[in-house]
Amino acid sequence: MFPFDYIRPAGVAEAVAAHGQGGEPRYLAGGQSLLGAMKLRLAAPSVLIDIARLPALRGIRRDGAVLVVGAAATHAEMAEGAGIAALAALSGSIGDRQVRHMGTLGGSLAHNDPAGDHAAGVLGLGASIRTDRRVIAADAFFLGMFETALAPGEMIVEVAYPLPRRAGYAKIRNPASGYAVAGVFVAETAAGIRVAVTGAGACVFRLPEFEAALSREFSPAALAGLTVAEDDLNRDLHASAAYRAHLIGVLAGRAVAAS
């Protein structure tokens, strides 16, 4: 890694102020993606601002019909105590045990890897993302590959998930890397049915036709005959776009069955 400076601020305002002081700053949460990228010199920040211990970003709490998860909650903490079974299962399926002990919800969302699991949970449940300056709806947050609605220096503080009536997540992992070749999160909340797909496109996306079908009848059989256009899907040495399109249909059915 190239040399960099390291700051561990005491509060959110101090961290955001440090980010605004020039250079190429990056927030550091668990570092499980960022440090790897820095080793490969895909990222070379001039200063890392370590926000993993900020009290405002810690903790998981129930607030009425909403589950509020601090951005620095680790995948392991969410797997052990998320309060939404499908979200706990999703969190426990990320990476491996050691990665889950360091990696965080906020880091995963800000990174927005095309195969990120948390993106599927956030979009599938229609969660809202509270930052240091505003609240961003899940539908407006994920913009593209590694691209989000976060402004420079904007920090995710916590995520509010509406408690679903039922929800499920199913994915196919690449056996070597563990990343989702495709993953589908299905949820029924007070706002209706949502279906979110990760791993298959530039970033997480919804399937309106699947949502409409499941609104009529919430069962895997209701998805029979539905197809996904493969035009915008990822194609790489692991899976063709056509295969991913097929997987989405299969995984949506499994996610419904798991709900």
Added chain:
Amino acid sequence: MIATGNRPGKPIDHSRDAHHLKEIGSGYGGYMRISLQVNGRQVDAEIEPRLLLVTPLREHLGLTGSHVGCDTGQCGACTVHLDGRAVKSCLVLAAQADGRSVLTIEGVADGATLHPVQQAFRDRHALQCGFCTPGMVMTALDLVAHLDRPDEEAIRDGLSGNLCRCTGYRPIIDAVADGIRARMGDGG
């Protein structure tokens, strides 16, 4: 606020690249002081922020049991405990361990007496070349402490961040199950 000497915008001195770990009192800007517990012992050091946790463990403290196998966070040979939970020390900055407690394989046995999980690895012959073993044992200790029963699927999933390229996983899984049973008090 914890911070290194260089502020954003100030040029970083690349001339130190070859020697990036110094004892306290080096006086370099860009170094930071960290203080942590390693195997129960207080350690204070002045480090470059880019130092990965595994580096001071091996090169400064001589704890060479934590192996750098892949250096890309995939093989798990560098696994140590940070505040009681298994992490990959090649994917954690030493700065992130500041103020925290680290346990390496060297701190597991009680003198000449192996920890029950180490003993289970020995009894099951859960190693061949031994390179992955320290990391395997550290992850196994985490599993033994946190799994509520010796469920094979959970053990396999729990070990998925540790790669072994010679003996295979069967005896390792058996050793972890032995460890869980021993913790539960119904023997190995």
